[in-house]
Amino acid sequence: MTKSKLAMFGGRPVRRKVYPEYNSLGREEKMAAMRVMDSGRLSCFYGSNDPKFFYGGDEVRSLEKEWGRVFGTKYAVSMNSATSALYSALGAIGIGPGDEVIVPPTTMSASVAGVILYGGIPCFADVERDRYCIDPQSIEKLVTRRSKAIVVVHLFGQPADMDGIMAIARKHKLKVIEDAAQAPMASYKGRPVGTIGDIGVYSLNCHKVIQCGEGGVAVTGDPELCKRMQLIRNHAEVVISEGMRVDSPLNLIGFNYRLTEIQAAIAREQLKKLSKLNHSRIELAEYLREKLNAFPFFYLAPVRNDCVHVYYVFPWNYVKAKLGIGRDTLLEALWKEGIDQISGGYVLPLYMQRIFRERKAFKSGYPFTHPENLPEKKYPKGICPVAEKLWKEDLMVSNICHPPVKRRDIDDFINALEKVVDNLDALKRYEND
Numbered sequence: 001m002t003k004s005k006l007a008m009f010g011g012r013p014v015r016r017k018v019y020p021e022y023n024s025l026g027r028e029e030k031m032a033a034m035r036v037m038d039s040g041r042l043s044c045f046y047g048s049n050d051p052k053f054f055y056g057g058d059e060v061r062s063l064e065k066e067w068g069r070v071f072g073t074k075y076a077v078s079m080n081s082a083t084s085a086l087y088s089a090l091g092a093i094g095i096g097p098g099d100e101v102i103v104p105p106t107t108m109s110a111s112v113a114g115v116i117l118y119g120g121i122p123c124f125a126d127v128e129r130d131r132y133c134i135d136p137q138s139i140e141k142l143v144t145r146r147s148k149a150i151v152v153v154h155l156f157g158q159p160a161d162m163d164g165i166m167a168i169a170r171k172h173k174l175k176v177i178e179d180a181a182q183a184p185m186a187s188y189k190g191r192p193v194g195t196i197g198d199i200g201v202y203s204l205n206c207h208k209v210i211q212c213g214e215g216g217v218a219v220t221g222d223p224e225l226c227k228r229m230q231l232i233r234n235h236a237e238v239v240i241s242e243g244m245r246v247d248s249p250l251n252l253i254g255f256n257y258r259l260t261e262i263q264a265a266i267a268r269e270q271l272k273k274l275s276k277l278n279h280s281r282i283e284l285a286e287y288l289r290e291k292l293n294a295f296p297f298f299y300l301a302p303v304r305n306d307c308v309h310v311y312y313v314f315p316w317n318y319v320k321a322k323l324g325i326g327r328d329t330l331l332e333a334l335w336k337e338g339i340d341q342i343s344g345g346y347v348l349p350l351y352m353q354r355i356f357r358e359r360k361a362f363k364s365g366y367p368f369t370h371p372e373n374l375p376e377k378k379y380p381k382g383i384c385p386v387a388e389k390l391w392k393e394d395l396m397v398s399n400i401c402h403p404p405v406k407r408r409d410i411d412d413f414i415n416a417l418e419k420v421v422d423n424l425d426a427l428k429r430y431e432n433d
């Protein structure tokens with residue numbers, strides 16, 4: 001067989017169409033939104049101790065009930081985003097100056113930002129080389145007298161090592177917040193992630209597996225944490241002054257994190273579709289996994305034992321030494337072949353963001369220079385070598401494991417990879433020029 005020329009050197013690309021976009025919305029969501037429109041009540045919240053107003057309208061309450069039932073958790077608190085849900089969670093567990101929260105660097109920035117908002121100090125633990133979640137061994141090394149909580153992120157849809165993490169949390173009496181924004185109904189030893197720690201958080205943002213435009217849900221089994229999150233969602237200080245009883249008023253400055261009725265109505269329909277949508281992702285991901293495993297320059301760790309990975313994103317490791325070209329060259333070649341839904345590195349490790357490098361969040365250096373947070377925590381390069389190497393060299397991610405993508409669309413990706421292998425010498429020359 002004569003080898004065909006790579007598109008980046010003027011050959012014909014393997015694929016000419018862009019990958020089809022994911023859309024989880026259908027007729028049911030449209031009808032649900034119309035139902036709310038017809039009711040004329042787009043939100044029923046009010047910053048008041050009267051239960052009729054404090055808990056929101058019918059759609060919001062029904063969503064919370066149904067969410068709790070599906071996830072097997074006692075309390076669910078809807079919010080206008082997972083970011084809001086994370087902030088409320090950190091507020092609810094009482095984070096403040098003098099507290100350290102152990103977090104991963106490889107995640108969406110909102111997993112960590114709330115720690116600073118409440119005056120605490122994020123401490124970055126490294127991640128696992130091939131499953132990308134926070135590494136229990138690295139957590140253990142960061143525990144100090146000041147440690148208060150761990151934020152666990154079930155990154156890309158795969159459960160983190162919850163046994164290891166919960167053991168450390170129990171030993172040192174740390175709270176655990178699970179950011180399951182990317183992993184709704186992923187499970188760890190039979191339990192949905194988000195329901196294992198003290199509080200779990202899910203996202204209903206438009207980029208996520210299920211959505212209502214913007215939205216989020218926090219779950220907990222603890223009635224006091226539930227109440228505190230409801231208060232933070234809805235003008236806590238007013239509600240408390242009207243007579244709501246709380247163990248401690250600390251951190252209970254209210255925001256408006258409330259979800260509207262239309263969003264809740266749409267989210268209820270999306271929740272019904274979650275299992276089916278996850279299933280389609282898993283099927284495509286298993287197909288892609290098997291294909292990618294045939295390339296010796298890729299490494300795919302098996303899914304963690306006794307876990308369900310829901311593949312919000314499909315990740316794997318690139319082993320440069322086995323192919324001999326850099327990840328950027330490989331990506332460039334694949335993009336030119338028309339494989340658009342792949343990229344390298346995911347996000348900058350969070351401690352390399354300016355807010356950590358310069359430690360400028362609020363005036364006067366707060367919270368980094370607050371007396372209770374001294375000596376000032378620094379975030380030099382190199383504190384999480386695995387996360388940095390993944391970002392710079394090893395991690396590849398793809399966004400093609402979702403409907404309406406078909407197996408033949410995945411085959412295009414595989415054909416493009418084979419073409420790259422056939423043209424390796426040309427790529428090496430290109431890289432050396």
Ligand SMILES: *Cc1c(COP(=O)(O)O)cnc(C)c1O
Nearest residue numbers: 081082083108110181203204205
């Ligand atoms: C998307 C995402 C969030 C934030 O969700 P929003 O609903 O957009 O606020 C938080 N954490 C992770 C890991 C995410 O992927």
